[in-house]
Amino acid sequence: xxxxxxxxxxxxxxxxxxxxxxxxxxxxxxxxxxxxxxxxxxxxxxxxxxxxxxxxxxxxxxxxxxxxxxxxxxxxxxxxxxxxxxxxxxxxxxxxxxxxxxxxxxxxxxxxxxxxxxxxxxxxxxxxxxxxxxxxxxxxxxxxxxxxxxxxxxxxxxxxxxxxxxxxxxxxxxxxxxxxxxxxxxxxxxxxxxxxxxxxxxxxxxxxxxxxxxx
Numbered sequence: 001x002x003x004x005x006x007x008x009x010x011x012x013x014x015x016x017x018x019x020x021x022x023x024x025x026x027x028x029x030x031x032x033x034x035x036x037x038x039x040x041x042x043x044x045x046x047x048x049x050x051x052x053x054x055x056x057x058x059x060x061x062x063x064x065x066x067x068x069x070x071x072x073x074x075x076x077x078x079x080x081x082x083x084x085x086x087x088x089x090x091x092x093x094x095x096x097x098x099x100x101x102x103x104x105x106x107x108x109x110x111x112x113x114x115x116x117x118x119x120x121x122x123x124x125x126x127x128x129x130x131x132x133x134x135x136x137x138x139x140x141x142x143x144x145x146x147x148x149x150x151x152x153x154x155x156x157x158x159x160x161x162x163x164x165x166x167x168x169x170x171x172x173x174x175x176x177x178x179x180x181x182x183x184x185x186x187x188x189x190x191x192x193x194x195x196x197x198x199x200x201x202x203x204x205x206x207x208x209x210x211x212x213x214x215x
Contacts, residue, residue, distance in 0.1 A: 014141045014191070015071075015100040022135050035131040040068050040103045046075075049103060065124060067091035068103035081108075081124075085117050089125035097132040101140075104128050142190040143168070147211045149181045157203050162186060165196045 021038040038049055046068050065086035067076035074095075076087025090104050106127050115123055146167075150158050162170060167186040174182045188196060 014139055016098055016137050017101045017140055018099065018135055019138055022131065034107045035127045036105045036107075037131050037135055038103050038105075040070060040101050043070060043073065046103055063108045064105060065090060065108070066103060066105040067094060067128075069094045070101050081120055082117050085120035086124045089121045090128045093125050093128035093132060097129070099132060099135070099137060104131060143187045144190050144193050145185065145187055146193070148184045150184055151181050154204050155182070158184065158200060161196065161200050161203055165192055165199070167196075 018037060018039045021036065023034060023036050040046055040049065063079045063081055063086065065077060065079045065081060067087050067090040068074060069091065074091055076091040078084070078086040078088075086106070090106055094102060094104060106124055108123075148158065159170075162184075165188060167188045170184065170186045172182055172184050
């Protein structure tokens with residue numbers, strides 16, 4: 001059997017993250033800051049998360065600076081602070097912690113004393129590091145969303161292999177497959193994907209279109 005398998009996107013087989021949100025507070029040199037650490041599973045959710053965090057803060061907050069990290073993708077924002085003095089130190093603290101798929105928002109209240117660029121970098125980085133330091137974490141295995149175009153007469157064999165690999169969210173759509181085939185989608189642990197591919201390759205004798213996306 002021949003396979004049409006695109007190279008999988010770069011992804012860690014597992015990553016360390018947080019399941020729930022956490023807040024902490026810090027103060028010094030007449031300036032105070034609150035930090036919020038939240039899990040972030042996709043890039044589409046961070047605008048809503050940021051908006052909800054801003055809405056519950058006091059209007060006297062002078063800066064809402066933030067950064068997130070999802071694998072190799074990240075973004076940060078200084079929100080009016082001098083360039084590179086807020087968002088980047090927040091991101092650097094996240095990256096150094098080893099925790100992935102999180103967003104940290106640091107909200108600063110100006111207390112009358114200017115910290116200077118160096119002081120701002122230390123303040124934002126330090127508040128973020130403190131927030132991350134004692135945050136309970138969990139190890140999560142990356143999932144891959146897989147789609148198969150399967151001939152009808154091979155469905156039984158394919159389903160047997162999928163169940164033996166404990167795949168999740170199996171869905172079947174008769175309308176999207178080509179003539180004589182049906183499309184099956186499911187999620188599987190990233191580190192099980194290669195073995196699953198080889199097992200189906202051995203069990204089936206026909207060509208199956210195989211596509212995947214890391215989630």
